[in-house]
Structure formats: C-alpha cells, structure tokens
Amino acid sequence: QGQLAESGGGLVQYGGSLRLACEASGRIFRRNDMAWFRQGPGKERELVARITPGGITNYGDSVKGRFTISRDSARNTIYLQMNSLKLEDTAVYYCHAEGAVINVEGARGPDYWGQGTQVTVSD
Numbered sequence: 001q002g003q004l005a006e007s008g009g010g011l012v013q014y015g016g017s018l019r020l021a022c023e024a025s026g027r028i029f030r031r032n033d034m035a036w037f038r039q040g041p042g043k044e045r046e047l048v049a050r051i052t053p054g055g056i057t058n059y060g061d062s063v064k065g066r067f068t069i070s071r072d073s074a075r076n077t078i079y080l081q082m083n084s085l086k087l088e089d090t091a092v093y094y095c096h097a098e099g100a101v102i103n104v105e106g107a108r109g110p111d112y113w114g115q116g117t118q119v120t121v122s123d
Helices: 026-031
Strands: 004-007 010-013 018-024 034-039 046-051 057-059 067-072 077-082 091-097 117-122
Touching: 004 091, 018 026, 018 034, 018 091, 018 117, 034 067, 034 077, 046 067, 046 077, 057 067
Parallel strands: 010 117
Antiparallel strands: 004 018, 018 077, 034 046, 034 091, 046 057, 067 077, 091 117
8 A cells, every 4th residue: 555656647639749647656666567557438448658676668559659757766666657648548548557577486476556547638
C-alpha cells in the first residue's frame, strides 16, 4: 500500500496531450518492471505501456506511435506522455509494478498498483 503515487490525470480535448506520472519507492523503481494499464467504461483492464529497469519498452497496439513511456531515475518516477488523444483513450489509468524475481527458482515478489487516475477525452 502506498508504494506508487500517480498524478496528472484530467480532462483534455480530442487531439490534445496529457502527461501522467507515477512515483515509486526507490527499491521498486530499481528492481521492478513498471507499466501503465487502463480500464475504460465497460471494458477490461488493458496494458498501455511497460518499461523495464533497463529502459526497454513495449506498448499496446492501440497507443503505439501516440504514447511514450519513460523513466527518471533521479525522481524514481515513470511518465506516460499521451499525444493525439482519442475519445476511446478515456479511462482510469493505473500505474503497476510487476513483482521482481527474488530467487534463482524464479519466484516473484508482490505486484503493486497505484490508486488510479482518471483521464477523460472530450470532443
């Protein structure tokens, strides 16, 4: 609880931009893959973008070319820059830290979720 703190959601017009931020504890930021998920009205939660501690990224098909995930080691923070926003991007966006591998057998530690931040795109 309280390991991830999101900010930056809000109301934006179609075609506009918004940046989300997620600050993590130092231990989580250094060890865990981190990601943004989202859940729109009546939809299942889906992966938006993921970034590893080494900076390798991958994106959901619906946001490729429009969204960029990045990390700032000085601030223990990941960002999601969202450009060319569409109505269908409206959702609650969640920061996620995937459980890090903790032993040679491949066991993982706990996952962490942020509280979620609402992004609403208006026409």
